[in-house]
Amino acid sequence: MTAPDLFALSEIKGPVLRPTDDAYAAEVTGFNLAPRHTPDIVVGATGTADIVTAMRWAAATRTPVTVQATGHGANFPINDGLLINTSRMTDVQVDPVTRTATIAAGAKWRDVLNASVPHGLATLNGSSTDVGAIGYTLGGGLPVLGRAYGYASDLVRSFQVVTPDGTLRYTDYDTEPDLFRALHGGKGNVGVVTEMTTDLLPLSRILGGGIYCTGADAEALLTAYADWTPTLPPEMCTSFNLLRLPPLPEIPEPLRGRFWSRVTVAWTGAPAEGQNLLAPIRAAAPVVFDTVADMSYTDVDQIYQDPQDPLPARESCTLLRDLTPEAVSTFLAEAGPAVPDYPLLLIEIRHMGAALSRPCATEDEICARDAGYFLEAVGVLAGPEAAEAVERATASLLTAMAPYSTGHTMPNLHGSPGDATDRARAWTPEAYAHLQRTKSTYDPANLLRYGHTVAPAA
Numbered sequence: 001m002t003a004p005d006l007f008a009l010s011e012i013k014g015p016v017l018r019p020t021d022d023a024y025a026a027e028v029t030g031f032n033l034a035p036r037h038t039p040d041i042v043v044g045a046t047g048t049a050d051i052v053t054a055m056r057w058a059a060a061t062r063t064p065v066t067v068q069a070t071g072h073g074a075n076f077p078i079n080d081g082l083l084i085n086t087s088r089m090t091d092v093q094v095d096p097v098t099r100t101a102t103i104a105a106g107a108k109w110r111d112v113l114n115a116s117v118p119h120g121l122a123t124l125n126g127s128s129t130d131v132g133a134i135g136y137t138l139g140g141g142l143p144v145l146g147r148a149y150g151y152a153s154d155l156v157r158s159f160q161v162v163t164p165d166g167t168l169r170y171t172d173y174d175t176e177p178d179l180f181r182a183l184h185g186g187k188g189n190v191g192v193v194t195e196m197t198t199d200l201l202p203l204s205r206i207l208g209g210g211i212y213c214t215g216a217d218a219e220a221l222l223t224a225y226a227d228w229t230p231t232l233p234p235e236m237c238t239s240f241n242l243l244r245l246p247p248l249p250e251i252p253e254p255l256r257g258r259f260w261s262r263v264t265v266a267w268t269g270a271p272a273e274g275q276n277l278l279a280p281i282r283a284a285a286p287v288v289f290d291t292v293a294d295m296s297y298t299d300v301d302q303i304y305q306d307p308q309d310p311l312p313a314r315e316s317c318t319l320l321r322d323l324t325p326e327a328v329s330t331f332l333a334e335a336g337p338a339v340p341d342y343p344l345l346l347i348e349i350r351h352m353g354a355a356l357s358r359p360c361a362t363e364d365e366i367c368a369r370d371a372g373y374f375l376e377a378v379g380v381l382a383g384p385e386a387a388e389a390v391e392r393a394t395a396s397l398l399t400a401m402a403p404y405s406t407g408h409t410m411p412n413l414h415g416s417p418g419d420a421t422d423r424a425r426a427w428t429p430e431a432y433a434h435l436q437r438t439k440s441t442y443d444p445a446n447l448l449r450y451g452h453t454v455a456p457a458a
């Protein structure tokens, strides 16, 4: 890249940095520290105009583009091209009358909740509100309250997006519907979203928390969980977890350095009714502690207690048809308490169905509507040996669980994007073909080619 190439970027209000600049490393580094990003240039966008300028420049110079808000989804290294960092764009406007929020590109769910909950309105965020609202929603967004309300993307009314030709477009149900559909679960394939407007839910309190048993009781807890979940009403949103927590000071004392089996709970009905429904789980094994209580929705992070500080991690997932006794014993043979030195930090089996099975009012790219459960595995890559062990354990777990899988993943939690066949697992063949056709309309030169992307149709 030569100096004149960069002239057009001088209009940008935010920083425009090259690898030799002091602030470059901080600008490219996100929450997931596993990949080392080395784009040719990074733009710290301060608003829509900066993104339009950067995208026009990329179109003119045919430079590949990636976008990062928080780096929670950074599971591949960005080795060249232009990186647009949206983390300065955190504006959130809540309209309590229409019950909507208009959310800028870099806002985290925490920013949205801070603005909406005082009006008695909540969002369909996932297990950590430190995650970017737009990156999460573009991948469909599997929320804590998914069974009760569906996917985050089901609530989106409109997007403002800069397509790779540098054009700022508005899209909704009626305006450029293919573009709108591609942004419902199609991830960052067709443009850089500058803002989205989404419905909010009339909700400010839930019953939420975790029921913690020792890891040694995983079989009893998971067996009870598999029997219990098919009986539950949609308002009960739960997951089963195996947590092998390292003895690190940032992990709170009762949890630190121990192996846990846990059921997380989010219930949107009357608190007493929800507490009654939990009886079979509390009776399954000795409960070491139980945090399930009525809570403000602003405390939703207390349910999963996801890490808040950046770390090098590898995640992977698959969708399960159901949780049969064979699936339970296969899972425990792979990852249960009898397996010595098991390297995965967290394995989650999240209950799906109910509103997560309901079709969206518009066509979309989400392929998980037929899944009974969602299985996710996360390992921390603390050095090359740990990374190898995490890789081996993840591959072994997913292979063992393949007979119970729908064969699909989700773009948000798919993990490191492999070749085209691997990435295609996040969509149905029909959604994949639609994404490819839409990509050939809006990104024929395939400038948005890194991460969980598809190639334009030939």
Ligand SMILES: Cc1cc2nc3c(=O)[nH]c(=O)nc-3n(C[C@H](O)[C@H](O)[C@H](O)COP(=O)(O)OP(=O)(O)OC[C@H]3O[C@@H](n4cnc5c(N)ncnc54)[C@H](O)[C@@H]3O)c2cc1C
Pocket (backbone or CB within 6 Å): 030, 066, 067, 068, 069, 070, 071, 072, 073, 074, 086, 105, 125, 126, 127, 128, 130, 131, 132, 133, 134, 135, 136, 137, 138, 139, 140, 141, 142, 143, 144, 187, 188, 189, 191, 192, 193, 194, 306, 307, 412, 413, 451, 452
């Ligand atoms: C601790 C933790 C908990 C999580 N919990 C859940 C969960 O419960 N449910 C769930 O569904 N997911 C969950 N996720 C996954 C998360 O939704 C994805 O990692 C998502 O991509 C994060 O978006 P981000 O913008 O924060 O990340 P980033 O790494 O900044 O972005 C990831 C990708 O999102 C796309 N993107 C981001 N911003 C834009 C934009 N403005 N325009 C176009 N594309 C954009 C790009 O493809 C980018 O590569 C979790 C992840 C972590 C680390």
